[in-house]
Every structure is written in C-alpha cells, then in structure tokens.
Amino acid sequence: MPVFTASAARRTVPIYLKSVGTAVASKTTVVRSPVGGKLTEIDFTAGQRVLAGDLLARVAGPRAERDVTDIRAPASGRVGGAPRHVGDMVSPGDETGIVTISRIEPISVVFALPETMLRAVREKLLLGNLPVRAYGDDKVQALAEGHLRRGDQESQQGAGKGELVATFPNTDHALSPGMRVEMLVPANATRTALAIPLAAVRRSTAGYYTYMVTRSETAHVRPLSLGTVTDDLVVVREGLSPGDVIVTDGQEQLTEGSRVAIVEGPSPGTSE
The missing domain is CATH 2.40.50.100 (RNA polymerase II/Efflux pump adaptor protein, barrel-sandwich hybrid domain)
Structure with missing residues (x-):
C-alpha cells in the first residue's frame, strides 16, 4: 500500500496552562x-x-x-x-x-488559575487577544477555539486564584451553558517534547494509535498516550521513540502487518 510518512522527533512546543471551567451564557434575557x-x-x-x-x-x-x-x-x-x-x-x-433566553453565540467559559500562573497570562495579553481552547473528554480534538477576553486581577478570597473569562464564537453550538470543559491557555514559555504530525493519529474504541513502519516496510499498530496539540503537531507521552517512522496519509487501507511502499515527499496532511 502506498503511504506518506514522517518521523517522530523532539520538537520545541509551547507550554499550556490547564484549568477546568464552566460554560455560561454570554447574556441572559428574561421574557415578560x-x-x-x-x-x-x-x-x-x-x-x-x-x-x-x-x-x-x-x-x-x-x-x-x-x-x-x-x-x-x-x-x-x-x-x-x-x-x-x-x-x-x-x-x-x-x-x-414567562421564560429566559440564554445567548450562546458567543458563549463564555469562566475558569481560574493560581496567582503564580497569572503573570504568564498577563504577559501574553499585553500582545493582544490570547487564543485558548476548550476540550471535553477527548483531550486531543478541541471542542472549541476562542480567546481570552479579560482577567480578574483580584484573587478569590482565600483561594489564591484569579478568575478568567474566555469567549468562543460557538456557531456550531459545541458548548452549552453549564458544560464543564478543560481549558488550555498558552503560557509565555516553551519546552522540548517528542511530537508527531496530528495527521498520523487515529482513534478506535480502545484509544489513540498510529501505524509505525518498520525497516522491512510493514506497518504495525502502536497505541499512543498523547499530550497537547499545537497547530498540526501533537505531543506523544508514550508509544513512540525519536526516529520512529509513522504513517501520515494512507492509513485507511492498512491493517496490522500490511506491506507498504513509502511515497517520497511531504504528506498532504502535514506541513513537513
């Protein structure tokens, strides 16, 4: 089977701050x-x-x-x-x-970060709107992308945390009032981590996996434990080592042990 491939490699990726937030209507109107x-x-x-x-x-x-x-x-x-x-x-x-109407386009997510982390957020906000992502149970595919609208510089009483409010267009209604989501906010820092193109990742009922190509040009399923997604790259916590060759396009025709022919050149699904 002809396939495009890429190599797992250690790359510089941004550090994200994580917090659990609650989606709330951007405006509520009481109809009388x-x-x-x-x-x-x-x-x-x-x-x-x-x-x-x-x-x-x-x-x-x-x-x-x-x-x-x-x-x-x-x-x-x-x-x-x-x-x-x-x-x-x-x-x-x-x-x-008679009833209330909750505006959900856009929708807001309220969350908090420890005061020790807020400095990094404030520094990023000085450059303009700060892009953020909201995730559900699937930690790889974001439910929604939005931006940080404002930050409450006051700490919650006795908690050492500052409240933040992010805004999402929500035109597809992926978020609804009361929904709990995991928020990822980029910090003003980077780190080095093993990463692969997001196009190489597949999902089954058992979790995430990729096809790794051996020297004998056969494809084998490798279960993955994944970290955060950055543009078209995803951090790999477990399952691969630097230099491992993985399939980025053509996986639909593969099964465990399939013989493959590597197509030279960048995969259509990656920026490499």
Whole structure:
C-alpha cells in the first residue's frame, strides 16, 4: 500500500496552562408579557434554540380571545424551562417572566488559575487577544477555539486564584451553558517534547494509535498516550521513540502487518 510518512522527533512546543471551567451564557434575557392577562399558549420546549422574532407564547387580555398578545423572542438563543403554565396569570412586573433566553453565540467559559500562573497570562495579553481552547473528554480534538477576553486581577478570597473569562464564537453550538470543559491557555514559555504530525493519529474504541513502519516496510499498530496539540503537531507521552517512522496519509487501507511502499515527499496532511 502506498503511504506518506514522517518521523517522530523532539520538537520545541509551547507550554499550556490547564484549568477546568464552566460554560455560561454570554447574556441572559428574561421574557415578560407586556400586558396583564392569562397565558393561553406556550410555543417552545425547554432547551430549544429560538431566533429573534419567533413566537414564544400568547396572552389573553381582559376581553379573552378577542384581546390576544403574541410574545415573541427579543433575541436569539436557547430557552430555559417555562416557569409558567397555560392558564397562569401573567403581568409585566413578574420577576421570573414567562421564560429566559440564554445567548450562546458567543458563549463564555469562566475558569481560574493560581496567582503564580497569572503573570504568564498577563504577559501574553499585553500582545493582544490570547487564543485558548476548550476540550471535553477527548483531550486531543478541541471542542472549541476562542480567546481570552479579560482577567480578574483580584484573587478569590482565600483561594489564591484569579478568575478568567474566555469567549468562543460557538456557531456550531459545541458548548452549552453549564458544560464543564478543560481549558488550555498558552503560557509565555516553551519546552522540548517528542511530537508527531496530528495527521498520523487515529482513534478506535480502545484509544489513540498510529501505524509505525518498520525497516522491512510493514506497518504495525502502536497505541499512543498523547499530550497537547499545537497547530498540526501533537505531543506523544508514550508509544513512540525519536526516529520512529509513522504513517501520515494512507492509513485507511492498512491493517496490522500490511506491506507498504513509502511515497517520497511531504504528506498532504502535514506541513513537513
């Protein structure tokens, strides 16, 4: 099988600061009825995404169905559960309103870092917006990429930590309010680590692996323990040694022990 290859090598990679954060709506709007009356219709379900102008509910005034007011979404976002039910009396002064709309495009993630690490973050912020990534259970493929919006320079009382808020466009709705994610923030430092092109990494139900090519030009599965991803490279914690040759393109046709023919030149999936 013809394949493209690359070599595992020790490379200079950036150091990342890690923290667990919580996604929160960038804005929450309480929708209230502009008139007093009886709630006669609810046109949404909890968690539904609505657009500005969508019909949410109807309220009948003193003259019953001859005096009906449409309640429409004032903004796009995700609606919460209805604190009200059909038949309830509502008014403009209701504290809870009819429903809340959480804006999730963009969405924010609130997290904290120890004060000892904040200096590196502040130094990076002096150069402009600081790119950050949010990860779920899959520590290799990021759920979302965004930027650090601002930092609270005050420590949390007695905790020795500073709060940070990152913003993500979230156009694909990968993040939702209340979700816990692992945040990676680049520090103002680098280190040397064994790394391979991300294109060489495959995933199965058992975890991550790659195909390593031996001198006899056969491909063998090598399970991997991976670290952080930087652009098109991923740090390898366990599974490979410097100089090991791995397949970066053509893995779809391979099985354990497949004979391969190495194609000379850079792989389409790498920058090498």
